[in-house]
Structures are given as C-alpha cells and as structure tokens.
C-alpha cells in the first residue's frame with residue numbers, strides 16, 4: 001500500500017512525521033500512506049503543494065478527494081503509547097509559584113470544565129475541522145498555584161519521558177488553552193493522550209502535548225522537543241513556521 005516509509009512506525013502508531021527542513025517530504029510520505037497514491041504524479045504534486053499551504057483555503061474540495069487528510073494521525077516521538085491509569089494520575093504543578101501542589105483528575109475537574117471547538121492543525125499539513133474538547137483552562141490551574149511576580153513561561157512534560165513543550169505565561173493565560181480529558185464527547189483515548197493532554201487551540205498541534213505529567217512555571221518560555229529541533233516557539237497557526245494556513 002505505502003511506497004514511502006515513515007521514519008519510524010510502531011504498529012498503527014505513526015511517529016516522526018515532523019522532520020525539520022524536510023516537511024514537504026514528510027507530507028508526501030503521509031499522503032502516500034494515506035491514499036496509496038503514486039508519488040511524483042502531477043496530481044500528487046499539486047495536492048502536496050496545496051496541503052503545504054501554497055493554495056488558498058477555498059480549495060477544500062480537493063482535500064475531500066484525498067482519503068484520510070482530515071483525520072488525526074497518532075504521533076509519539078517516544079515510539080510508544082504510555083499507559084497511565086486515570087485513578088492514579090497526578091499532575092505536578094510547581095516551579096516558580098507560591099503554592100506548588102499536585103492535582104488528581106477530580107481536583108482538576110473541580111476547577112470548572114469548559115468546552116472548546118477548534119480546528120486542529122499539524123504543522124506537517126493535516127487538519128481536522130471543528131474538533132470538540134472538554135477540559136479546564138490552564139489559566140485556572142495557574143491561578144490556583146500563583147506564579148511569582150516576574151516569571152514569564154510555563155513548561156510541560158509528558159509521561160512518555162521524552163516529549164516536552166512550553167508557552168509564555170501570557171499565552172498560557174488564554175481561554176483557548178485547555179488541560180483536556182474529553183475529545184468529541186468521549187473520554188480521551190490512550191493514543192490521544194489519556195488521561196489529560198494540553199490543547200492549545202490557536203497553535204500548531206506540536207504544542208498540544210499528550211500524556212501530561214507536569215507543569216512548571218519558569219523564568220522564560222522556549223524549550224520543547226520540536227522547539228529545540230527547529231520549529232517556532234510561538235506556534236500560531238498561519239503565522240509561524242513559514243506557513244500561511246487559515247488560523248484555528
């Protein structure tokens with residue numbers, strides 16, 4: 001079926017889809033595996049160019065002809081899906097805060113759940129329209145621990161032991177940045193980051209860290225798995241990474 005192999009594939013888990021300085025190649029790989037299309041055909045080149053952002057958003061009819069381009073890919077740079085038992089999950093929240101503490105799922109839920117609907121877009125080109133999430137705004141969690149005066153960033157780690165990302169404190173305070181435990185009305189599945197993932201509505205998918213395990217307030221933002229491999233720290237959809245996608 002697929003003529004182009006991904007850098008790393010584990011069962012149905014597709015990993016390594018992001019390749020700095022080779023994003024179009026990665027996209028071609030995704031398309032080849034999604035559609036079984038012959039590489040190098042004029043149609044494929046056009047589709048790849050379109051999905052790469054060179055053609056306007058009104059060309060959506062074309063995407064509908066390519067199977068699978070509007071569905072989630074499951075990514076794990078660690079190469080496996082951590083099994084985190086929801087009943088035992090604790091979120092450690094610390095760093096430069098007045099009241100460091102940890103949160104159980106129930107404690108997180110008591111902060112006041114909200115729903116958010118937003119397109120989800122990966123920087124490699126795929127986009128899932130109007131995804132519905134439920135969770136609590138990260139801002140409420142930060143309020144509960146009181147970041148110290150003068151701090152500027154928040155760092156996040158994953159139970160996979162490898163992935164990480166960060167936001168500025170200002171970005172972290174937006175109401176479209178959630179700690180999410182529901183996706184489309186269902187409890188988050190393990191591949192999608194169970195029990196809790198970050199969901200950064202206005203930014204590329206690499207900010208939406210899965211299997212969230214800790215939140216740390218730091219002097220300055222900027223660190224992260226993909227951020228350290230050439231992707232922008234400020235990952236606004238359509239205004240970063242040299243892309244011009246429609247904002248989410």
Ligand SMILES: Nc1nc2c(c(=O)[nH]1)N[C@H]1C(S)=C(S)[C@@H](COP(=O)(O)O)O[C@H]1N2
Pocket residue numbers: 018072073074075076077078121122123158160163191192193204205206207208209210211
């Ligand atoms: N822990 C972890 N979180 C992650 C990733 C990852 O590899 N590991 N990939 C990121 C990227 S690049 C994207 S596009 C989204 C994809 O979310 P999904 O796997 O639920 O489709 O997860 C993000 N969060």
Ligand SMILES: [Mo]
Pocket residue numbers: 018121122123124204205206
């Ligand atoms: Mo991504």
